[in-house]
Amino acid sequence: MVCETYFSGNSVVHRLDPRAKLVAAVAFSAVVATSYRTPVLIAALALAIALALAAGLPAGPLWRRLAAVNAFVLLAAALLPFSTPGAPLVWVGSVPYTVEGLVLGARIAAKTNAIVLVVTALLSTVEITRLGHAMSHLRLPSKLIHLMLMTVRYVDLLHHEYHRLATAMKVRGFRPRATLHTYRSLGNLVGMLLVRSFDRSQRIVAAMKCRGFNGRFYVLDHFRFAARDAVFAVLTVLVTAGLLVGEYAWPIR
Amino acid sequence: MHLPDSVLSAPVLVGGAALAAGGVALGLRRMDIDRVPQVAVLASALFVASLVHVPVPPTSAHLVLNGLAGAVLGWSVFPAMLIALLLQAILYGHGGLAGLGVNTVTMALPGVIVWQLFRGGMVRSPSRPAVFAFGALAGGLAVAMAIGLTALALLASGREYRTVALTAVVAHLPVMAVEAVVTGFVVTFVRKVRPELLGARCGFGQPA
Known part of the structure; x- marks a missing residue:
């Protein structure tokens, strides 16, 4: 989405x-x-x-x-x-x-x-992944490309995660208004999203290391x-x- | 809050690109390869969170979150912001590619500055109100600096833009206030739940 x-x-x-x-x-x-x-x-x-x-x-x-x-x-x-x-x-x-x-x-x-x-x-x-590979053929910094491809991978997923959290707030009767309560709740929502992403990123790194990740990113598109x-x-x-x-x-x- | 490259003059575009290249290079050099997935996932989360609409009387606005980005990403906010803007350009058609440098600097530099200024306060303050205050300062100041730099880029591109710049600054004052409050709450929450996300060793009420 x-x-x-x-x-x-x-x-x-x-x-x-x-x-x-x-x-x-x-x-x-x-x-x-x-x-x-x-x-x-x-x-x-x-x-x-x-x-x-x-x-x-x-x-x-x-x-x-x-x-x-x-x-x-x-x-x-x-x-x-x-x-x-x-x-x-x-x-x-x-x-x-x-x-x-x-x-x-x-x-x-x-x-x-x-x-x-x-x-x-x-x-x-x-396709954005092909664009990443094109950037890598154009000798852009590999860490930057790596960052882009992973960001693309997780934006959609975290958007779903955000919707789950927002829905949970909605079914509990949360209606955004210009009140301190609203700002605190939204702050907690963003905080929760960050915390979950942080935990997820640690699992991702662990999973990548288990599969022998050594910092190289192989480009399959030629x-x-x-x-x-x-x-x-x-x-x-x-x-x-x-x-x-x-x-x-x-x-x- | 980013500018289309079509309103900026050549010297501003080139200057912005040079500054952004420096910041991105520094950010990448300081980012360990193991940290790349973490920065990517956090950047995606911030990207998603910046789509959240927050009531700002009399209407609503979306969060900017460049101060929060600085607080959790440090120097990596430069490459992360460049990627976010590039994706916005490609995925939504927000402006062209020549303005990427200027927009990266206006958003990421304030993030780095507030991170340097308030990191200690956010990480070491023992009480919740103090952490909230430092977080709010970081969030509010980062937006203020971002809009200030944006206005500066406009003014440097031509004096004709002064009404546009002024309008943008005034329109962002309420956003700045709300951003400060929300960032304060986010930082308090994160410090309590996952202090290491801010680079802290402990939350509240635990021995350091």
């Missing part, structure tokens, strides 16, 4: 090498986040939408995800015109509400949606860099280079 969001499928994007997808997602994220020029952002958003379509992402979950992200963007876009200097559109009391602020808000909206679409299309289409991955890699380089040129070196302002 916590990890509902792996988008399964069999599109071209799904079949790409996870290593290439991870690198591409990081590169796109970084380039788009630091771009400001309108044509560049429009191009980035268009590319992101094209990629999302190519991945055949399911509309419902994707829509919910975008709605959640855009809540913050809307708040920022509504507040920015108050503090951005420029030509006033309307006056709210003595404070100008500027056109420039609205433009900045629109840019942020375009950037955010482009980045979320690309990250979703590239990374939510890889990826084959196919022709389509080469095409994708070339496209990634071209796109990021194109966006960078558009942002920093394009002569026409």
Whole structure:
């Protein structure tokens, strides 16, 4: 339930090498986040939408995800015109509400949606364990990957544990209100969750040691860099280079 | 409470990434391989607990728990927070990957600071009210510092963001108070039931 969001499928994007997808997602994220020029952002958003379509992402979950992200963007876009200097559109009391602020808000909206679409299309289409293995092939610290894979393993389980505890409180008549009793009860709930996790982790370590765990984590996924991955890699380089040129070196302002 | 990378400027993103890399490297170096499963399970528990909705008049909010994370994880809070944010980015689409560094620092650094400041108080205080007070200080201050760093990252990215930053700070004041109270209770409970989780040798009323 916590990890509902792996988008399964069999599109071209799904079949790409996870290593290439991870690198591409990081590169796109970084380039788009630091771009400001309108044509560049429009191009980035268009590319992101094209990629999302190519991945055949399911509309419902994707829509919910975008709605959640855009809540913050809307708040920022509504507040920015108050503090951005420029030509006033309307006056709210003595404070100008500027056109420039609205433009900045629109840019942020375009950037955010482009980045979320690309990250979703590239990374939510890889099983998280395969992503961990891809990270290990990319020489990220093994302890970090180990930590990620184990966290993924236990988040769902502890979410069930949390629900068991919460249900037990509910059947005993607990209703959360803004009272000290509520805060104490919720504090005990979180404390109990931590204590149980701590005990569980000790059993896990013991079980791992019994099976001869020596600190090495064996990667069973080996990826084959196919022709389509080469095409994708070339496209990634071209796109990021194109966006960078558009942002920093394009002569026409 | 984390920022999408699209609002941050390049120097802030790079600075955040560099600081986070340092913190994560330190956290990983100090984390014994046997401790990895423990950190992972505790991090998952904190991840789940941060989804708990708590009444904060007039509405409800979810817990941040970065102070508590610091108290039970120490320096490991850096890698644990990075992983939690990465998973949120992949699983829920919360922002991109370029902002991971900044957001890791704004959440994990306060955790480490309150751990350094109040560890002694939480571990050695003989009485329940004292432990509660140190826990509450840790929880409240960690949220205050996190929101302060977040606002700072916004302001450093551009003066246009000052109203957004101010709104975020004001909106988090009640959250901070509730977080302090809840963290106080969590720390008291843990100290009583499993003191070793906080690095303590004994609970209440036992000889040290």
